[in-house]
Amino acid sequence: MAARIDHLVTSGTFALDGGEWDVDNNVWIVGDDTEAVVIDAAHDADAIFAALDGRTLRAVICTHAHNDHIDAAPALAARTGASIHLHPADLPLWQQTHPDRAPEEELADGQVLTVAGVDLTVLHTPGHAPGAVCLYAPGLGEHGTVFTGDTLFQGGPGATGRSFSDFPTIVDSIRDRLLTLPPRTEVRTGHGDGTTIGAEAPHLDEWVKRGH
Template sequence: MAARIDHLVTSGTFALDGGEWDVDNNVWIVGDDTEAVVIDAAHDAAAIEAALGGRTLRAIICTHAHNDHIDAAPALAATTGAPVLLHPDDLPLWKQTHPDRAPDGELADGQELEIAGIRLQVLHTPGHAPGAVCLYAPELDTVFTGDTLFQGGPGATGRSFSHFPTIVASIRDRLLALPAETSVRTGHGDSTTIGAEAPHLQEWITRGH
């Protein structure tokens, strides 16, 4: 059984620094017919569990700990038994949403997670959040970027725990080094490719200053 990528969109609220915004989040499921991982358990644990279709959930991987990417993680973990994995640099953000429930395991730069015969390589890409990570699946020609890189540029850096020069460095050094044909599957909105975004790096730097 070949590994595949399933996708659903869930809706809810992003809250930080006293503000709230309605958002639609991409939830990515990577696996085969028997097992899978979820990347960013956003808003609706029941919908995500339904999309799994009875497959064994091996892990709930958090690209970062803004509430809209983790709010359904504990509930999904409770019903499936899957561990929640987060880079430790994002624990302060995690605790804003889930003060009484810690993640189950840590993500580290260079770590490889295996699911359905393929690898997910953890790339630490701080900037949007201190512990932001992207997950590169070379066998699927795909990188899951959370809110680090979108179609059209970097993720937002105007709020607490974020830093524009850091996110640009993360994208330049970690993501734009990937093959140009690599699909970029984002935390919100449409997908893109590394090749489509790479030529615009200097524009982003100019725009951000």
């Protein structure tokens, strides 16, 4: 059976540097009828568990460790027995939310995670956070898919105005790691609507000029 992408939106609070903001997060489930991985277990472990619909959860993959992307990860892992995967450069951020519970697995650039016959290649894309990663699946969807977390959105890079972030670094990550993907690759983001690589590529210089 073919692998598919299931999507749900969960709501909660993003907290960093003493501020709090209400946010809606995209949660992505990649798998078939028997097994799956969750990309960014945000806010609501019960809703994510229900969306799994009895499938075996192989991993909880974190695109980065801002609290709104990981707050439900330990509860979901405890309920399913799945391991949590995070790039080690984001451990300081993780520990702000979960000081007593470390991820089991470290993500590394170039690593390939396979579920339901689909390969997800880890692309380390720092800038929004030191350990931010994207997950590229050329075999998923009609033209391939990349899950970008908060690195690339419809209309530009993720925010870099808070601790652990850097604008020149995120621009380099997008230029070197994402805009080199095929133009029709679907971009599935951490918040809001998706886009394609081809739709965003022409605007790189414009983002740099405005220091988005």
